[in-house]
Amino acid sequence: MDSERGMHPALYKAATQGNVASLMKLVKPDDPSVLSSTTPQLNAALHLAALHGHAKFARQILDINEELLVAQNDDGDTPLHLAAKAGKLEAAKLLVGRSLAWSMDRKTPLIMTNKEGNNALHEAVRFRRVAVALALVDADPSCGHDLNERRESALDVAARQGLVKIAQRIVDYPWVEQKQESLPPVSGTALHQAVLGTHLMYLHVTSQQQSFNKYHCTAEIVEILLERRPELVERIDSNGNNALHYAAQKNNRRVVEMVLNKRTELAYKPNKERQSPLHVAAHYGSTEAIKALLRECPDVAEMVDSSGRNALHVSVASGKADALRCLLRGVRPAELLNRVDRNGNTPLHLAAKMSRVKAALLLLGDHRVDICFRDRDGQTARSYVEMNVETKLRTGDQLDAYEMHLLKQLKQQESKRCRKQQLPPISGRRRALNTKDFDSVVDAYFLAATLIATVTFAATFTMPGGYDQNRGIPLHGRSAAFKIFVLSNTVAMCSSVVVIFLLIWARQEPVRLRLHNLMWTQTLTIIACLAMLVSLMTAVYVTVAPIAPWLADAVIAIGACSPALFFFISWLGR
Numbered sequence: 001m002d003s004e005r006g007m008h009p010a011l012y013k014a015a016t017q018g019n020v021a022s023l024m025k026l027v028k029p030d031d032p033s034v035l036s037s038t039t040p041q042l043n044a045a046l047h048l049a050a051l052h053g054h055a056k057f058a059r060q061i062l063d064i065n066e067e068l069l070v071a072q073n074d075d076g077d078t079p080l081h082l083a084a085k086a087g088k089l090e091a092a093k094l095l096v097g098r099s100l101a102w103s104m105d106r107k108t109p110l111i112m113t114n115k116e117g118n119n120a121l122h123e124a125v126r127f128r129r130v131a132v133a134l135a136l137v138d139a140d141p142s143c144g145h146d147l148n149e150r151r152e153s154a155l156d157v158a159a160r161q162g163l164v165k166i167a168q169r170i171v172d173y174p175w176v177e178q179k180q181e182s183l184p185p186v187s188g189t190a191l192h193q194a195v196l197g198t199h200l201m202y203l204h205v206t207s208q209q210q211s212f213n214k215y216h217c218t219a220e221i222v223e224i225l226l227e228r229r230p231e232l233v234e235r236i237d238s239n240g241n242n243a244l245h246y247a248a249q250k251n252n253r254r255v256v257e258m259v260l261n262k263r264t265e266l267a268y269k270p271n272k273e274r275q276s277p278l279h280v281a282a283h284y285g286s287t288e289a290i291k292a293l294l295r296e297c298p299d300v301a302e303m304v305d306s307s308g309r310n311a312l313h314v315s316v317a318s319g320k321a322d323a324l325r326c327l328l329r330g331v332r333p334a335e336l337l338n339r340v341d342r343n344g345n346t347p348l349h350l351a352a353k354m355s356r357v358k359a360a361l362l363l364l365g366d367h368r369v370d371i372c373f374r375d376r377d378g379q380t381a382r383s384y385v386e387m388n389v390e391t392k393l394r395t396g397d398q399l400d401a402y403e404m405h406l407l408k409q410l411k412q413q414e415s416k417r418c419r420k421q422q423l424p425p426i427s428g429r430r431r432a433l434n435t436k437d438f439d440s441v442v443d444a445y446f447l448a449a450t451l452i453a454t455v456t457f458a459a460t461f462t463m464p465g466g467y468d469q470n471r472g473i474p475l476h477g478r479s480a481a482f483k484i485f486v487l488s489n490t491v492a493m494c495s496s497v498v499v500i501f502l503l504i505w506a507r508q509e510p511v512r513l514r515l516h517n518l519m520w521t522q523t524l525t526i527i528a529c530l531a532m533l534v535s536l537m538t539a540v541y542v543t544v545a546p547i548a549p550w551l552a553d554a555v556i557a558i559g560a561c562s563p564a565l566f567f568f569i570s571w572l573g574r
C-alpha cells in the first residue's frame with residue numbers, strides 16, 4: 001500500500017488495540033509490505049504498538065520485519081522512543097532485547113536520537129518513566145551520558161527532576177569517568193541540575209497536592225554526585241557558575257553546606273561577572289544561603305563583582321531587604337558597610353539614588369554606616385533623597401510617604417552625627433506652582449472657606465444661651481464673653497466670604513494676580529480659623545460657666561493650646 005495515502009484503517013485499528021489475529025489476516029506471507037505503511041506523522045504499526053504498550057503485537061511485527069525496529073517517525077522517534085515516553089515497560093523491554101541483539105555494525109535503537117537529539121533514555125527520564133529508564137540504563141549504561149541538542153545528558157535531566165534511583169543507577173557504572181565534556185554546558189553539569197531542580201520538583205509535587213520535603217531528593221542526588229563523581233564540583237557552566245552559585249540562588253542551605261564541606265574554596269570562586277556565591281544569594285534574597293556562607297567563610301563578604309560592589313550593594317540594588325538585614329547581622333567590619341563601588345557609591349548612597357527606602361532605613365539603623373560620607377560629587381545620601389523628592393515635586397509625581405520619612409530621618413541623623421563635617425546644604429527651594437497644583441490648592445481653600453462661612457452663619461441665628469421670647473434679644477447679650485463671641489464669629493464669617501470671592505476671581509486672573517490672591521487667601525483663612533476658635537471658646541464659656549466654671553476654663557485652655565500644638569507639630573517635621 002502507498003504510504004502517502006496513510007495506513008490501512010484495519011491495520012491502524014489492530015495496532016492501537018493490539019489485535020494479533022487481525023494483523024495476521026492483513027499480512028500476506030509473500031507480501032509483508034503492508035507493515036511499511038505509515039500514518040501522516042510517519043508512525044508505522046510498530047510505533048503505534050509501542051505507544052499503546054502492546055508487546056505481543058510488537059513481537060509479531062518484529063518477527064515479520066525486524067527493520068521496523070529502527071524506523072523513525074516525523075519527529076525522529078523510533079518505537080523505543082514512544083514506549084519510553086508512554087512508560088510502557090513490557091513493550092520497552094521487548095524493544096530493548098531486540099536492540100541488544102541488533103547487529104553490531106548497525107546503529108542500535110538504544111543510542112538513536114530524535115530531532116531534539118534525545119535518545120530513548122532522555123525521553124523516559126524527561127517524562128519521569130522510572131521503570132523504563134532503569135531498564136534502559138541496565139541495557140546500555142553509556143546512554144546516560146549522551147548529550148542532546150541542548151547539551152544535556154539523561155543524568156542531567158534525572159538530577160533536575162529529582163529522580164534519585166535513576167541518577168544512582170547511572171553513576172554506579174565505572175565507565176562514567178571515560179566521558180568528558182570539551183566545553184562547559186550552558187545549563188551546567190548534573191550537579192548544577194540537581195541543585196537547580198529544587199524549585200521545579202517542588203512545583204511538580206504540589207500540583208498533585210502531595211506532602212513532600214522539597215529539599216530531600218535534591219540533597220540526596222547532590223550527595224550521590226559528590227561521592228561518586230567528585231570532579232563535578234569543580235565544573236562550571238557557560239557563565240562560570242559553579243554548583244555553589246546554583247545552591248545560593250535556590251536558597252538551599254543543606255546543599256550549600258554539603259558543597260562547602262566538599263570544597264570550601266568554591267565560596268571564593270567568581271563567575272564571569274566576578275560574582276561570588278554570596279553575591280548571587282544577595283541578589284536573589286536567599287537568606288538561608290547567606291547565613292551558611294557567612295558562617296563557613298565570613299571573609300567572603302569582602303569580595304566585589306565587576307562593578308566593584310560587595311554583597312551589601314547587590315542586596316540594595318536588587319531590592320532584597322531581608323537579604324540586607326541578614327548581611328548586616330553577619331558582616332562585622334564597618335569598612336564593608338561603607339565601601340564604595342566603581343561609581344563611588346556606598347550601599348547607603350545606592351539605596352538613596354534608587355529610592356530603596358526600606359534598605360536605606362535598615363542601613364540608617366546600623367551605627368556602623370557613615371551617613372556623613374560624601375561621594376565623588378560631594379553628595380551625601382540625604383542630598384540624593386532630597387533630589388529625588390524635588391524631581392517628583394517638579395514633575396508632579398506623587399510623593400511617597402515612606403520616602404519623606406526617610407528624608408526626615410536622614411536630616412535628623414545628619415544634625416546629630418555630622419556636626420563637625422561639611423555637608424551639602426539642605427535644599428530650601430520650593431517648586432513652581434503649575435496650573436494643576438494651583439487648582440488643587442484653590443479647591444482646598446474654597447472648601448475650607450465654604451465650611452467656615454456655613455458654620456458661622458448658622459451660629460448667628462443660634463446664639464449661645466438662647467433668646468428672650470418676649471423681646472427677641474439674646475439672654476447673655478450684656479456678657480463680655482458674648483460680645484467677644486459676636487465679634488469673633490463675624491470676623492470668621494466675613495474673612496471666609498472674602499476668601500471665597502478671591503478664589504473665584506483667582507482662576508480668571510494672570511499668574512501674578514493668582515499668586516497675590518492666593519497669598520491673601522492663606523492669611524484670611526488663618527484669621528477665619530482663629531476667629532472661629534475664639535467664638536467656640538466664648539460660646540461654651542457663656543453657656544457652661546454659670547454651672548461648671550472648671551469645665552469652661554478647661555475648654556478655653558484647650559482652645560488656646562490648639563495654635564501652639566500646630567506650630568509644635570510643624571517644627572517637628574522640619
